[in-house]
Amino acid sequence: MDLVPLVAVAVLLSLPMRGRCCGGGDGEELHPIVLVPGYGSSRLDARLTEAYEPAAPRCGARVGKGWFELWPNHATTQDPNLAPCFAEEMTLVYDAVADDYRNAAGVVTTVPSFASTLSLIGWEPLVRQLEAEGYRDEDSIFAAPYDFRYAVAPRGHPSAEGARYFGDLARLIERASRLNGGRPAVVVAHSYGCALTYQFLLSRPLAWRRRFVQHTVFLAPALGGFAEGMNGLSTGADYGLLNVPRPQRTKLARSMQSSLWRLPTPMVFGDRPVVVTKNSTYSAKNIVRFLEAIGFPEGVRPYVTRVLPMWQALPPPMVPVTSLYGVGLRTPETFVYGEDGFEGIPEVVYGDGDGDINMVSLAAIETEWSGVEDQILKVVRLPSVNHTGFFTDHSALKKVVAEICEAAATIELPQENKILSFAERRYSAM
Known part of the structure; x- marks a missing residue:
């Protein structure tokens, strides 16, 4: 855990709050909330x-x-x-x-019902808790669902679906602010939605971010991909439909733009062995060779030109961020294929994480953003909370609501403290 000089913590804790935090007031001073769901959580x-x-x-x-x-x-x-x-x-x-x-x-x-929380799958417990705090659907709380099969692309490469979504998301955040007295929004994202939100923030001018985004709350941010991303391209995605033949599952997984986004990134995973066969070891640094080995050479071009350039670095978004994620759960880390090679079922070696996302990916932003001037970052680690536990575990749900409420509180510095930089008010919590 990174510690902050006690004087900085004392200043932060003594800052007077203006406006309404969750649980009080008549709702007229709420910072609006925009929810960005994770993979498969949009209709x-x-x-x-x-x-x-x-x-x-x-x-x-x-x-x-x-x-x-x-x-x-x-x-x-x-x-x-x-x-x-x-x-x-x-x-x-x-x-x-x-x-x-x-x-x-x-x-x-x-994608039906854009802007309404009714468009989300599995978010009902969190939405109900926020409504109990005074938030109202399409009035002060909004949802930004998307077609999770797609992603976006770097400058110079077309991405019709991704560009449309980023435009819709920007207009939704602006609308949320306009309907709530011009107050900037708190953007709450989960899992794959964190990756989209992060790239969205980087795509907007800094002045826009600071005008319209009060805070970003990341739930299980996988900004470095995860090990299962490689295995999924090899064994296919069944979406719970066990009677779909493996070749068709594999074709489905490899067809999706978002599948390439889920691959572990070289910057975060380095040369850790992720997939091991009798004759080869594949890490995030030789994914091109992996794609060719599994019989997916057509994935090389979009990976190299449309995905890899977007994840070669993790520059801070320069808006306040709270990152919450689970730890202490057995998480697939290495997939070892036997004599049957990629036609077989791999043995799984486990490491730490939230059951789905590896710890190195969950903690990537701490590694990259700690010490960066003007980037506020708070980290909350939740022992034994799995990847979707934010919506099912009562104590985790309570903690998420508390962090959203804290993020939605307006902090106004007294005149004598206005010279403090954001970096001096940065803090991290276990």
């Missing part, structure tokens, strides 16, 4: 046009029949035979000529 609707060419006749039953719920896909739980149809409709296409990702031909998708 997706779809419709099929005549251009859709299903692999099996039953998969074309919805052609021309309007919108239906694609994710979460309850139809597949009622009829497991539809699981391959779901995988087919969820699969993206990387257009090498256009250098961008798109839906399969004939599949049109949309």
Whole structure:
């Protein structure tokens, strides 16, 4: 734990609060909250046009029949035979000529109920707690769902879906501020949503960030990717649908732009062994060789040109950040494949983390931002809280609400203390 000079802590604790923190007042002085969900926590609707060419006749039953719920896909739980149809409709296409990702031909998708918390999956316990503190849906608390199959791209590379989402997110934050007396918003993100939020902040001018973002709260920030990101490209993603054949699961996982974003980054993971076979060891530093070894050479170009440049460094966003994450849980760290190579099931070697995200990734921003002038960073580690425990564990949920309330409090420096820099008020907590 990084310690701060006691005089700086004393100054911070003595700062008078103006405005309403959670749990008091009439709600007129709330800083608005914008929620950015994690991977798979946004609803997706779809419709099929005549251009859709299903692999099996039953998969074309919805052609021309309007919108239906694609994710979460309850139809597949009622009829497991539809699981391959779901995988087919969820699969993206990387257009090498256009250098961008798109839906399969004939599949049109949309993210319903943008701005409303009703669009989120699994966030109900946290939303209810915040509503109990005075927040109201689409009035002082908002949601920014997205199509989690996509991501964004670095400058010079097109990203139609990612650019649209970043534009929508910026307008939502501005709207949230406007509806709440011009107060900047508290942005609360989880997991993959932290990676998107982080890149979003870097994409906005510093003046905009400081005008419209009061604080950012990261829940389980995986800003360095995670080991399972490599294994998932090898074994495929089943989304809980066990009757989808492995080749189709693999095709689905490799089609998604976001799958490449989940790979461990060289900057954070270094040369740690992540995947081991009889003849080779693969780390974050030789992912190109890994992609070729698993039979995914078409993933090399988008990885090298569209993903790697965005994660070669972790510059601070220069807005206050609170990072909360679980520790002390067995987390997959190395995948060891036997005689069957990548066709087999790997043995898993575990390390520390939150059960999904490795500790080195969860703690990456502490390593990079500690000591950076003008970057406020608070870190809260929650023992034995798993990756989604912020929404299911009562004590973790209570802590998250408390941190959001603290972030939403307006701190006004007395005149004699205005010369203090943000760095002098930075603190870290266990």
